[in-house]
Each structure stands twice: as C-alpha cells, then as structure tokens.
Amino acid sequence: MEAPVFHILLVADRQSTVQILLDKCLELGHRPVFISDQMSEINEALMYEPVDIVLLHQDSLVADSKAELIRFTHELPLVWVLSPSAILATLPKLIQSSPQGFVDPNIGLPALQGTLCTAIEYGALKIPDNDSVVSDESDLEDKLKSKHSFFNDCMFLPVDDQLIKLNYSDIFYVKSDNVYVEIYTRTQTYLLRSSLTNFLAKMPNSIFFRTHKSYGVNLQHVDAVNHIDLVIRDTKIPISKSFKQFLLDATK
Incomplete structure (x- = not known):
C-alpha cells in the first residue's frame, strides 16, 4: 500500500531550526509547502496553500498566537516541534493549544511518519483530556459547542x-x-x-x-x-x- 503524502507547513524563526525535520519529511515523500515565522505569511499560506498539517517550533515568536491561528481559526492539525532545551515544565502550556502531538527534530523516520498519520487522523478539534468525562454523544456535542462558542461571533x-x-x-x-x-x-x-x-x-x-x-x-x-x-x-x-x-x- 502506498504511503500517504501530506502537505506540511513548517513554522520556525529560521529554516536551519527545522532543517533536519524538513529533510526527513522530504525523505518520507511529503511536501513541505512553506516555511515562515511571520503571522501574515502563515495566514496567507493557510488560506491559499493545500496544507494538511502544521509543524510549529516552540521557540517561534508569539508561538501561542500562531497555535491559536492554526488550531482555532483554520482548524488544522498541529504538532509542536520541541527545542533541544525543552523542559517538562513547558509542556502544560503547549498542551493548551490542543495539539495532535510533539516531535523532536532528531526523531526517527518511522516515528515521524506515525506521528504525522496520527495527527492527521485525529486532527479535528478535540476536548482536552482534563475535561470532565463525557457520558454520551449529546454531552460531547454540547462540550464542543461550548468550546467553539467564543469563535462563533x-x-x-x-x-x-x-x-x-x-x-x-x-x-x-x-x-x-x-x-x-x-x-x-x-x-x-x-x-x-x-x-x-x-x-x-x-x-x-x-x-x-x-x-x-x-x-x-x-x-x-x-x-x-x-x-x-x-x-x-x-x-x-x-x-x-x-x-x-x-x-x-x-x-x-
């Protein structure tokens, strides 16, 4: 079975920051469509390019705002790219953006492919794991509506x-x-x-x-x-x- 090909937007302050990850995406046959760290350029790419998933480096300037643009405005799967100096204390903050995963630039090819596929599969906006247990589908729908209510107006x-x-x-x-x-x-x-x-x-x-x-x-x-x-x-x-x-x- 032929492996899926994803169009990937990489967000980082410098290409060198994600060069290793970029090379691995290309080796897996994926198509990086854009590399940028400017909010206006990112929004333009999300609007006009066939983006399937976004890899966002955690050291990117105003990374929180960019994650919000990706997840809640364009509703695309988001994977955080962790910096070598990342510490566990930063993870709870990153989780607030409801990402689909985390990767280290030195991740192996099979693990990277698995992360991308899982992120695409579960890329729709989801309720954070620390939300109360959902008892049935109607409760889930109510929670999703509540999560989106801020963006309805x-x-x-x-x-x-x-x-x-x-x-x-x-x-x-x-x-x-x-x-x-x-x-x-x-x-x-x-x-x-x-x-x-x-x-x-x-x-x-x-x-x-x-x-x-x-x-x-x-x-x-x-x-x-x-x-x-x-x-x-x-x-x-x-x-x-x-x-x-x-x-x-x-x-x-």
Whole structure:
C-alpha cells in the first residue's frame, strides 16, 4: 500500500531550526509547502496553500498566537516541534493549544511518519483530556459547542505579528480590492489577503450579504436603501439585482 503524502507547513524563526525535520519529511515523500515565522505569511499560506498539517517550533515568536491561528481559526492539525532545551515544565502550556502531538527534530523516520498519520487522523478539534468525562454523544456535542462558542461571533485578523480580535457585529461592510478585502469598522479599516467570496463564506450568513460583485455588508448596519445603492453611515454601496430581489422577498 502506498504511503500517504501530506502537505506540511513548517513554522520556525529560521529554516536551519527545522532543517533536519524538513529533510526527513522530504525523505518520507511529503511536501513541505512553506516555511515562515511571520503571522501574515502563515495566514496567507493557510488560506491559499493545500496544507494538511502544521509543524510549529516552540521557540517561534508569539508561538501561542500562531497555535491559536492554526488550531482555532483554520482548524488544522498541529504538532509542536520541541527545542533541544525543552523542559517538562513547558509542556502544560503547549498542551493548551490542543495539539495532535510533539516531535523532536532528531526523531526517527518511522516515528515521524506515525506521528504525522496520527495527527492527521485525529486532527479535528478535540476536548482536552482534563475535561470532565463525557457520558454520551449529546454531552460531547454540547462540550464542543461550548468550546467553539467564543469563535462563533468573532474572527482573528493577523496584524503585524499578532492576532487582533474583531467581532462580526463591529464590521460595517467589506470591499474587494483585487486579492485583498478591505474590512470597514467604526474606528478602523483592516486589509486582509482573501477573495471576497472566501471571506463572506466564513461570515454568518444570517447578517452578511453580498450586495455587489465587489461589496459585502452587515445587514445590521444598513441605514437606508434605494433602487441603486444602500447607505451605511453616509457611505453609498452599490447593490445588484439579486440583493434587490432579496429585499423584495424579505418584505413579502
């Protein structure tokens, strides 16, 4: 049986830090798609590259934020790469990100392959082992919903080298700018590398609507509508035929 091939994102401050691990991944036939330590580059790779799993070096700057981006925003399997100086006292902190495993750069090929396969298999977000025992499937579902509830009404944007929390309700509208979207809020405009289609697909469809090929709006902030545009805080936004039909259907 042919061994599976994984697309692996390696996150480290220097390629030399994970060079041994990179060579072993290549020897196993896997495809490292990117090596970076910049938050914006990591987010871009996760959005546009076929990443199956992420290997994150524990000495990476703001490693906690990167783990959060990987696990809770993109919901991908995460394996921590331990530094030679790692001590047991650091493990509880790393476990908080719900990783699928830990590897040492000097790990053998069979063990590395086994770790990757196990991480992929159990890569969905899981309840930490120290949670109370789950008695049945309904309890498990309730716990998972509780775990995700914090992320149901907000998103995290990579800004410089950190993640900025942005509540969906604070977004007025978004505008497509080629391969970026401009996100307009009350106090600030953010720029995110994404297509408008992909961005809106991640938004709650109960309040966000694509009004035009280049615009999406938060319906909660619409102040007025006419036959050619709508208004949000004195900004006119063009509307399409489909949005006009949406309004007609909503008023029936």
